[in-house]
Amino acid sequence: MSRKYFGTDGVRGKVGEFPITPSFAMKLGWAAGTVLASTGTKEVLIGKDTRISGYMLESAMEAGFSAAGVNVALVGPMPTPAVAYLASTFRADAGVVISASHNPFYDNGIKFFGNSGIKLNDAQEQEIEELLEQAIKFNAMGCVESDKLGKARRIDDAAGRYIEFCKGTFPKHLSLSNLKVVVDCANGAAYHIAPNVFSELGANVININDKPDGLNINEKCGATHLESLQKSVIENEADLGIAVDGDADRVMFVDHLGEVVDGDEILFILAQAAKKNNELDGGVVGTLMSNLGLELALKGMDIPFIRAKVGDRYVVAQLKETGWQLGGEGSGHILSLRHTSTGDGIVAALQVIKAVQESGVSLSELKKGMSKLPQVLINVKLKADNADEIMASDVVAQAVRDAEGVLAENGRVLLRKSGTEPLIRVMVESTDITMTQSQAEFIAKAVKQAS
Known part of the structure; x- marks a missing residue:
């Protein structure tokens, strides 16, 4: 599974399309629960925002964790930082947030926190990914014995x-x-x-x-x-x-x-x-x-x-x-x-x-x-997912050098590839808005030429 779907910012996507479906959420809950249980996790705390799909995904995640033998504490609609705090307050071993942050209602996502309020480390993420891939590939997941199934409880005073x-x-x-x-x-x-x-x-x-x-x-x-x-x-x-x-x-x-x-x-x-x-x-x-x-x-x-x-x-x-x-x-x-x-x-x-x-x-x-400098950001869509190759090309590299020469000590240039779609973000800022705009367009033109 690509880190595009699971990684530092969790799983995110449009509900009803891969990867955010009830089946996916349940398998993710099982995979995460299995990995966390192996390190001694006994209970996770789940919060969500107010989007309509949160209720469905909450239930699916609850089922997945239960199948892995992990108890679940539900706090309902709650800010992401509140879940990080409450996971520690209620002595849960980890926290889960069902939210797509600033995205529209039809998106949703799933983030994980350790009991210290810090997101899971790379090793844990990798292990969860591997189990999740297996569950998706074989359209199945394991389940602990009936007497080991996780239980669920709802916490009513979390907001206060x-x-x-x-x-x-x-x-x-x-x-x-x-x-x-x-x-x-x-x-x-x-x-x-x-x-x-x-x-x-x-x-x-x-x-x-x-x-x-x-x-x-x-x-x-x-x-x-x-x-x-x-x-x-x-x-x-x-x-x-x-x-x-x-x-x-x-x-x-x-x-x-x-x-x-x-x-x-x-x-x-x-x-x-x-x-x-x-x-x-x-x-x-x-x-x-x-x-x-x-x-x-x-x-x-x-x-x-x-x-x-x-x-x-x-x-x-x-x-x-x-x-x-x-x-x-x-x-x-x-x-x-x-x-x-x-x-x-x-x-x-x-x-x-x-x-x-x-x-x-x-x-x-x-x-x-503080005086903000004029900043121009241009997103250049690519024909293929080859942002690294394009940014390293002679045409783009020369354009960046030329722009930096024009800006001198009065500005800077930044090229970044998107982590979720085939595009390159061209950012230029300087003390002069006209110069900022012209140099951003100059570099964006070179990126289009190289793509």
């Missing part, structure tokens, strides 16, 4: 426990009583969590997109579609707006002027505050896609900055390697290992609000310490 955890990451000497905030839950897993966290801390909360029906998750709302949040902040004269995505592991802000504050700007704000409070352990980890403006702003504060490959797993790996605590992506996936083991949109939002309150200025003013 996670709400208290989130509130506990916000300083007790601060209050949100003077804050009017619009919260966009993307009709997703945080619909019954995020509003309660902010209101219980004293904020005047205006909720939007908090009525999931199984089909409206991420539909023109949430962290990937900020237009409704911008409109609501202005109409309600709110101090700021907060948007999470479908599984609430990402967060984006809108300031009181209706302007977007993205993940790179959030990282800058958090790093600046941590530096001022002597709470910054080392530096900041971004990704290859992080805006150059972030790197320059951090450099101006003598804060080290390194880039990981795109993906939260790689950011976490760099943080672990360096011993640093803060990292993230422009998409709003923020990692603060001082507070959580994985990206958590609600916790990250609270840390931004803390920085705003301690600074004594608005979010709009606070973000001005």
